[in-house]
Amino acid sequence: MSGQEMNAMSGIREVTTLATLPALRSQRLGPKAALIVRDEPLSYDALERRSNQAAHALRREGIHPGARVAVLGRESLDSLVLLFGVAKARAVYVGLNWRLAPEELAYILEDSGAQLLFVDEESAALVPRVFEKMRGPLPVVRVGAPLSAPGAFAHWCEGAAPTPLDMAYDPEEVVVQLYTSGTTGRPKGVLLPHRSFLAISHALEAHGECWIGWTEASVSMLFVPTFHIGGLWWLVRGLALGSTQVVLRSFEPATILSSLARYRVTHTCMVPAMMQILLGEPGIHQADLSSLKAVVYGGAPISTALLEKGRRLLGCDFAQIYGMTETGNCAVCLRPEDHQNAPASRLRAAGRPFPGVQVRVLDEQGHEVPPGTIGQICLNSPARMAGYWHQPEETQKTLVGEWVMTGDAGYVDAEGFVYICDRVKDMIISAGENIYPAEIENVIRSHPEVADVAVIGVPDELWGEAVKALVVKQPGSTLRAGDILRHTRGALAEFKVPKSVEFTEGLPRNAAGKLLKGVLREPYWKGRERRVN
Incomplete structure (x- = not known):
């Protein structure tokens, strides 16, 4: 890492919780834009003040440490401020997938024991149908709504102090509860402590690795929903670094291209299917993409053809990440240098572990297998989950000591590259x-x-x-x-x-x-x- 990059990253290790992040960054970066949503910026100073107000309003509402607060809707400045307000109140943020059916949402709200529901304008009409399938309704606050709207977040926060709560924060305390996709059976609530969002960043800095060149001076773009660990982790990492986060509410290729140019975006993330669509957008040949330095992708390997097309049209570095909600997002990375002049077989790798992460591969009897042998991938990451909410048996199956049993079948080659073959159950x-x-x-x-x-x-x-x-x-x-x-x-x-x-x-x-x-x-x-x- 260069001296300039080290200086730009310095201080990230002092950010140990989501609760203290806004204050630490506002002390040095005050008026700098932390977030831009719907073309509206919010400074680090304003993020600190408004999240303090949200924390006080939550306490006024009877939300105490450990209480669950649910959020349903697309990203808005209100919902992102609320994330840090919930952390400051020592409550637990439960992000809901707004694409779920009413019955699925009702199950998660009741399973989590949420005491308060924040909902955006687009999802508000769904709420009565959700409550019909529950034992009773919850208090509702509208996020992303004008001040004049009934139950609007801004009005709800009125009168709350913009100063910090008198609380101490523990990196081991659970701050977020995200539910697995539920593609099989009922979804499970994954308990994520503060460290799940910061441990990998700390390890990278300690190791002297300025991952994908992401620094305080960067501008990152996010269009992966924050009810997903990938989107939420990306958001927190960027803010912890002190960079500016441009947050789009959905994947719209034309909007992405115009925003990349308008805000001089340097870093973004997507899945290969998104990249395929973006690279096929008619306006891509005319778009100014000269600011873009790196694209991070995950969820699937990239084909040689798609990588070459991306290099030609986007002109930037590429990195692949692999992980899961239970590992606190990324644990393994195929770094930009691993993509350079790589054979097609190497591009099928998920990458090598991040600093501080260990990988082993086990057979059906739980014995470690030699390199090149397929078995279950197991990860020991400092960002791992604390467990599943109210499911001790499932926790014991997945979290064995400090190791997360991923349920993915794969192998590690002689050079330490991890290859994912499939889900074990698939x-x-x-x-x-x-x-x-x-x-x-x-x-x-x-x-x-x-x-x-x-x-x-x-x-x-x-x-x-x-x-x-x-x-x-x-x-x-x-x-x-x-x-x-x-x-x-x-x-x-x-x-x-x-x-x-x-x-x-x-x-x-x-x-x-x-x-x-x-x-x-x-x-x-x-x-x-x-x-x-």
Whole structure:
């Protein structure tokens, strides 16, 4: 790390909690823009004052340490101020996925024991339907609403002091409760202490690594929702560094391009599917993207073709991160230097561990396996969760000592690079062979006429399960099933080659960009007691 970069990062280790972050940054950066939402800036000074007011208002409302406060809606200055107000009140922030159905939202509100619900204008109409499915309604405050609106956040905060509460804060205390996507069974509330959002940043600085060149002078853009660990972690890291965060309320390629130029954005993050869409936006060839220094992607590997297109059109570095809510977001990274002149096989790696993170791979008996052998990936990260809310048995299954059992199947090579093959539960067993769909997807995705792909196991009376590929073509493509089969046969063992290929207009994904494999499997396994053969 250069001396200039070290100076720009200095002080991040003094930020040990979300509660103290605004005050520490406002002391030095006062009038600098901390947040820009809907083209409205909020300075570090204002973030400190307004989050103090929110904390006092929460206490006035009867919210005491450990109480759950739920937030439903897209990002606004109000909702982001509230995050730090909740932290200052020593309460717990419960971010709700606004794409969920009323029944799912009702379950999370009741499971969390939320005492207060903050909701934006777009989600307000959903609230009565949610309350109908609960034992009773909650008090509601409107975020992102004008002062004149009934129950508006600004009006709710009126009269509250802009000074700090007289409280001490512990990095080990839970500050956020995020719910897993719930693609299988009921969602679980992941308990995240303050350190989950700051430990990796501290380790990077201690190790002398200015990750992707992100410093106080940077301007980052966020359009991943903050009810997802990736979006929330990205937001907190940027603020802890003292940089400016441009927060968009949704993924809109045209708005992203114009905002990149307008605010001279240097860093952003997305999933490869988002990148594919952004790079296909008609205005990208005219957009001024000269300020962009790095794009971080996650959720899936990147194809060589997409990486090369990104380099050509965006002209910046790329880094991949891997982690999960239970690990406090990223634990492993394929750094920019790992992308340079890398063979295609290296681009399929998730990367190497961040400083302070350990990785091991276990077989079904819990024994560590040698390099190159597939097993369950286990991570020991200083940012790991404290456990699952009110689910001690599930906690014991996932958090074994200091190790998070990820449920991902993969291996570590001789150089320490981690490769993710698939979710353990997504493994296809065909004729006694264990098949990992992600490996097949990586090969199919490398075909230049493939825009997206998902591989699933479908029932087969002879072999138990058969490999099926669901493929989205590039616009104008005349791709046929035989082309896909020939392409895979050149790179995969015969038993891994799909037995059928189906073309589709699109694939279902959650807000984090993750494929909803359960949705894809449902038509083929419907009516069967077991979802594997």
